[in-house]
Amino acid sequence: xxxxxxxxxxxxxNFSILVGALSYLLFKPIQKIFKDRTxxxxxxxxxxxxxxxxxxxxxxxxxxxKQHSEKKATQIVKEAKDKAKSKRLGILTQxxxxxxxxxxxxxxxxxxxxxxxxxxxxxxxxxxxxxxxxKVIGKSLNKKAHTQLINQEIEAIIKTL
Amino acid sequence: MIATIISTQKLTPVALNKxxxxxxxxxxxxxxxxxxxxxxxxxxxxxxLGSIEIDxxxxxxxxxxxxxxxxxx
Numbered sequence: 001x002x003x004x005x006x007x008x009x010x011x012x013x014n015f016s017i018l019v020g021a022l023s024y025l026l027f028k029p030i031q032k033i034f035k036d037r038t039x040x041x042x043x044x045x046x047x048x049x050x051x052x053x054x055x056x057x058x059x060x061x062x063x064x065x066k067q068h069s070e071k072k073a074t075q076i077v078k079e080a081k082d083k084a085k086s087k088r089l090g091i092l093t094q095x096x097x098x099x100x101x102x103x104x105x106x107x108x109x110x111x112x113x114x115x116x117x118x119x120x121x122x123x124x125x126x127x128x129x130x131x132x133x134x135k136v137i138g139k140s141l142n143k144k145a146h147t148q149l150i151n152q153e154i155e156a157i158i159k160t161l
Numbered sequence: 162m163i164a165t166i167i168s169t170q171k172l173t174p175v176a177l178n179k180x181x182x183x184x185x186x187x188x189x190x191x192x193x194x195x196x197x198x199x200x201x202x203x204x205x206x207x208x209x210l211g212s213i214e215i216d217x218x219x220x221x222x223x224x225x226x227x228x229x230x231x232x233x234x
Contacts, residue, residue: 122234130227137219138203146169146204153206153217154176158183160215 162188167197167207167218184210 141149164184166172172180177196184192188210202218209215 119234123231126227126230126234130223133223134203134220138200141204143170147173149204149219150168150170150172150206151176154180157206157208157215157217158179161183161187 162191162211163193163195164188164208164210165195165197167199167202167209169200169202169204170198171196172206180208184208 166177166180177194181194184194192210202220203223205218205221207214207216207218207221
């Protein structure tokens, strides 16, 4: 076997050139590609993490808002119920008062009407008594009685003149 | 001036003279007299002399009684 050192040297040089050329032309770009890819992946992961954080924050905010709204709604309902209760009591009290006033008025009206009716009845009775008296006296007086009455009245008139 | 004497029957001359003298004494002898018969007065006598009215009738008395009792109701 003949080992030719020039050939080996040539191969070594050749190989070195090849490695050098490959490293420059291939290795570096590929490395860059991998670096870029890694960077993109990292950025994507970071963005994803940020999204997750933002989502968690949003969820927390939503939860807080929901709790606050529920609390507010409960408060509003309670206030409305209390107001309605108070108004109902007010209406009932007023209705009672109005009822009592109406009853008093009706009582007074009834008394007034009763008194008026009594007075009318008494007036009618009085008129009837006077009318009957006129008839009875008229029928009971004869000519002599008339004359006597006239003479009496004339004496009385003369005294007053 | 005319004095109207209203009664349920004609006055006797004595009664008429009495009332005439009394009125003439009070209001003068220029007063003329006329008699009227009105059964609605029921009894007694009424004399009207211008705006003056002397009501001594039963009807008048009953009316006054009615007014008085009515005012007390």
